[in-house]
Amino acid sequence: MATFGVLTGGGDCPGLNAVIRAVVRRGLADNHSFIGFHGGWRGLREDDCQPLDLANTAGLVTRGGTILGTSRTDPLASGAGGLDELRETIARRGIQAVVVTGGDGTLGAARDLCREGIPLVGIPKTIDNDVSGTDFSVGFxxxxxxxxxxxxxxxxxxxxxxxxxxxxxxxxxxxxxxxxxxxxxxxxxxxxxxxxxxxxxxxxxxxxxxxxxxxxxxxxxxxxxxxxxxxxxxxxxxxxxxxxxxxxxxxxxxxxxxxxxxxxxxxxxxxxxxxxxxxxxxxxxxxxxxxGTPVAFDRILATRFGVAAAEAMLSGRYGCMTALRDERIVEVDLAEALAQPKALDPTLYETAAVFFG
Structure with missing residues (x-):
C-alpha cells in the first residue's frame, strides 16, 4: 500500500471537489491512502495537510469549491529553498506521488517540478478554458x-x-x-x-x-x-x-x-x-x-479526470496531464499541454457573429 498526495491550486471553480472524490475513491479501491494539502502548493511546502478517506470525500460530487482550499502560491518562489521544502514534506509523509489540479499557473509549476524529479500528475481546471491539450477544463x-x-x-x-x-x-x-x-x-x-x-x-x-x-x-x-x-x-x-x-x-x-x-x-x-x-x-x-454547484458536465468531466489521473499515478506515469479529446480521456505530457495558451476557436466566434446586430 502506498500513500499519495492531492492538492488544488489557483482560482477555485466548480468541480474541484468532484476531482478530489474521484482520485481518492479510485486509489482506495487498491487499498492506497491519501493526504490532501491545504491551500495548494502552500500546503505542500508547509506540510499543512489532512488525511483523505471514504468518509470525508463522500458526497463531494455535488459540492462547489474545494474542501482543501486553494491559493496562487508559487512553489518555487524561494528558489531551491522552496524545492527543498517540497521534498522534505514528501519524504516525511512517505508520499509516492501527488495529483495536482489547476490552471496554467499551477500546472506550469507542476511541469517544472517534474523536471526536478518531483512525481506529479496534473488535472486541468480553469473556467477560462485556456489550457491547451484538452478540449475542456473542469469548471468552464x-x-x-x-x-x-x-x-x-x-x-x-x-x-x-x-x-x-x-x-x-x-x-x-x-x-x-x-x-x-x-x-x-x-x-x-x-x-x-x-x-x-x-x-x-x-x-x-x-x-x-x-x-x-x-x-x-x-x-x-x-x-x-x-x-x-x-x-x-x-x-x-x-x-x-x-x-x-x-x-x-x-x-x-x-x-x-x-x-x-x-x-x-x-x-x-x-x-x-x-x-x-x-x-x-x-x-x-x-x-x-x-x-456554486457544478453542472452535470463538470461533475462527469471532473470524475473522469480524477479516475484517469489516479490510474496514471498508480501505474507510475508521472509528468502527464489528463485531457479530454474527442470525448475520450487521454494523457498528455505536461510540457506539450502547456506549450501555448489556448485561444478562442475562431469558428465558434464566427458562428456567434452571425447573430450580431
Missing part, C-alpha cells in the same frame, strides 16, 4: 451556464427599459466564456481579447440596431477585451473600487460612476453613453462565475 461549462443565466435575466430588463446592457464576464486572455455564454443567450455583440475592437464600430452597430427599431442591446465583453482606440487607457489601481450595488459577486453601476470603477465593462459603458446617448448600464459578474 458551469461558468458558462452561470453567465448565460445572468444574461437571460438582464435581457428582460434591457428590453423593458430600452437600454444597452453590458455584461462583463471573466476571461483575461481568452474569450471562451464570453463567446459561449453570448451565443447561448442571444447576445447582440461579443467582445473578446482575441479580437480588439474600435469603440466607434461598437457604437455604430448599436445605432444600426436602433434604426431597425431594436431599441435595446446586450453586449457581452470578456474582462481582457481591449479597444484599438489610441486614447483607450485601462483604469489605474487607485480607481479600482467598484461603485454601485453588489449581490453575490455581481456588481451593477450606472456609467456616471465609471470613473470610480475598474474594468473594461465600465470603461466601455461610459464611452457608449457619451457617444450615442443611449441609456447604458453595466453588470460585472465577477467571482459569482466561480461559485
Amino acid at each position: 461549462q458551469t461558468a458558462v451556464q452561470i453567465a448565460t443565466d445572468a444574461i437571460d435575466r438582464l435581457h428582460t430588463t434591457a428590453e423593458s427599459h430600452n437600454r444597452v446592457m453590458i455584461v462583463e464576464v471573466m476571461g483575461r486572455h481568452a474569450g471562451w466564456i464570453a463567446t459561449a455564454a453570448g451565443l447561448a443567450s442571444g447576445a447582440d455583440m461579443i467582445l473578446v481579447p482575441e479580437r480588439p475592437f474600435a469603440v466607434d464600430d461598437v457604437c455604430e452597430q448599436l445605432r444600426a440596431r436602433h434604426r431597425k427599431s431594436r431599441n435595446f442591446s446586450i453586449v457581452v465583453v470578456a474582462e481582457g477585451a481591449r479597444a484599438t482606440d489610441p486614447d483607450w487607457q485601462p483604469l489605474t489601481e487607485s480607481d479600482q473600487h467598484l461603485a454601485g450595488d453588489s449581490l453575490a459577486g455581481a456588481t451593477t453601476s450606472h456609467p456616471r460612476s465609471a470613473a470610480t470603477a475598474s474594468g473594461v465593462g465600465f470603461k466601455l459603458c461610459e464611452q457608449i453613453e457619451a457617444r450615442t446617448g443611449f441609456d447604458t448600464k453595466v453588470t460585472v459578474l465577477g467571482h459569482v462565475q466561480r461559485g
Whole structure:
C-alpha cells in the first residue's frame, strides 16, 4: 500500500471537489491512502495537510469549491529553498506521488517540478478554458451556464427599459466564456481579447440596431477585451473600487460612476453613453462565475479526470496531464499541454457573429 498526495491550486471553480472524490475513491479501491494539502502548493511546502478517506470525500460530487482550499502560491518562489521544502514534506509523509489540479499557473509549476524529479500528475481546471491539450477544463461549462443565466435575466430588463446592457464576464486572455455564454443567450455583440475592437464600430452597430427599431442591446465583453482606440487607457489601481450595488459577486453601476470603477465593462459603458446617448448600464459578474454547484458536465468531466489521473499515478506515469479529446480521456505530457495558451476557436466566434446586430 502506498500513500499519495492531492492538492488544488489557483482560482477555485466548480468541480474541484468532484476531482478530489474521484482520485481518492479510485486509489482506495487498491487499498492506497491519501493526504490532501491545504491551500495548494502552500500546503505542500508547509506540510499543512489532512488525511483523505471514504468518509470525508463522500458526497463531494455535488459540492462547489474545494474542501482543501486553494491559493496562487508559487512553489518555487524561494528558489531551491522552496524545492527543498517540497521534498522534505514528501519524504516525511512517505508520499509516492501527488495529483495536482489547476490552471496554467499551477500546472506550469507542476511541469517544472517534474523536471526536478518531483512525481506529479496534473488535472486541468480553469473556467477560462485556456489550457491547451484538452478540449475542456473542469469548471468552464458551469461558468458558462452561470453567465448565460445572468444574461437571460438582464435581457428582460434591457428590453423593458430600452437600454444597452453590458455584461462583463471573466476571461483575461481568452474569450471562451464570453463567446459561449453570448451565443447561448442571444447576445447582440461579443467582445473578446482575441479580437480588439474600435469603440466607434461598437457604437455604430448599436445605432444600426436602433434604426431597425431594436431599441435595446446586450453586449457581452470578456474582462481582457481591449479597444484599438489610441486614447483607450485601462483604469489605474487607485480607481479600482467598484461603485454601485453588489449581490453575490455581481456588481451593477450606472456609467456616471465609471470613473470610480475598474474594468473594461465600465470603461466601455461610459464611452457608449457619451457617444450615442443611449441609456447604458453595466453588470460585472465577477467571482459569482466561480461559485456554486457544478453542472452535470463538470461533475462527469471532473470524475473522469480524477479516475484517469489516479490510474496514471498508480501505474507510475508521472509528468502527464489528463485531457479530454474527442470525448475520450487521454494523457498528455505536461510540457506539450502547456506549450501555448489556448485561444478562442475562431469558428465558434464566427458562428456567434452571425447573430450580431
